[in-house]
Amino acid sequence: xxxxxxxxxxxxxxxxxxxxxxxGIGYLDGYRDxxxxxxxxxxxxxxxxxxxxxxxxxxxxxxxLYIPEYDFRVFRGASWRDFKENFLRSSHRxxxxxxxxxxxxxxxxxxxxxxxxxx
Numbered sequence: 001x002x003x004x005x006x007x008x009x010x011x012x013x014x015x016x017x018x019x020x021x022x023x024g025i026g027y028l029d030g031y032r033d034x035x036x037x038x039x040x041x042x043x044x045x046x047x048x049x050x051x052x053x054x055x056x057x058x059x060x061x062x063x064x065l066y067i068p069e070y071d072f073r074v075f076r077g078a079s080w081r082d083f084k085e086n087f088l089r090s091s092h093r094x095x096x097x098x099x100x101x102x103x104x105x106x107x108x109x110x111x112x113x114x115x116x117x118x119x
Contacts, residue, residue: 005031006088011055012039014083026083037103038080054090056080058106066095073097079104 005028006013012035019027021036035043038057046052055078062074072095078088081104086092 005029006055009033009044011044011053011057011078011088012080013056013078013088014081018080025081028083035080056082056088058104059092059094061098061105061107066093071097075105 005015008031012033013031014025014027015031015033015035016027016029017032017034017036018025033039033044033056039053042052044053044055047054057080059075059077059079059082062076064074066072066074074093074095076093077090078092082088
């Protein structure tokens with residue numbers, strides 16, 4: 001049985017737009033976010049922490065080491081290419097070498113606000 005699609009507006013994942021735009025990529029049956037590839041910033045609402053566009057678009061590089069002896073770095077989250085349920089969560093975590101490049105992998109700029117609650 002296929003997993004149910006995420007709630008409408010939850011992020012940019014491999015949806016039916018991706019299916020129509022390219023052959024050979026899997027997709028979420030019944031989900032439509034309107035973007036076959038990456039989406040513009042601000043296309044999706046914020047999460048409870050006030051962070052926008054956290055679902056999909058690109059997996060995000062992290063500074064953490066995944067496999068130290070091979071210099072694999074962590075990346076998290078989902079991209080516009082992802083359609084498997086366990087990859088769609090922001091808790092999805094994997095590691096690859098820093099020299100790896102592909103269209104579904106990027107980073108998020110973070111600005112710490114003085115006096116903020118970021119610790």
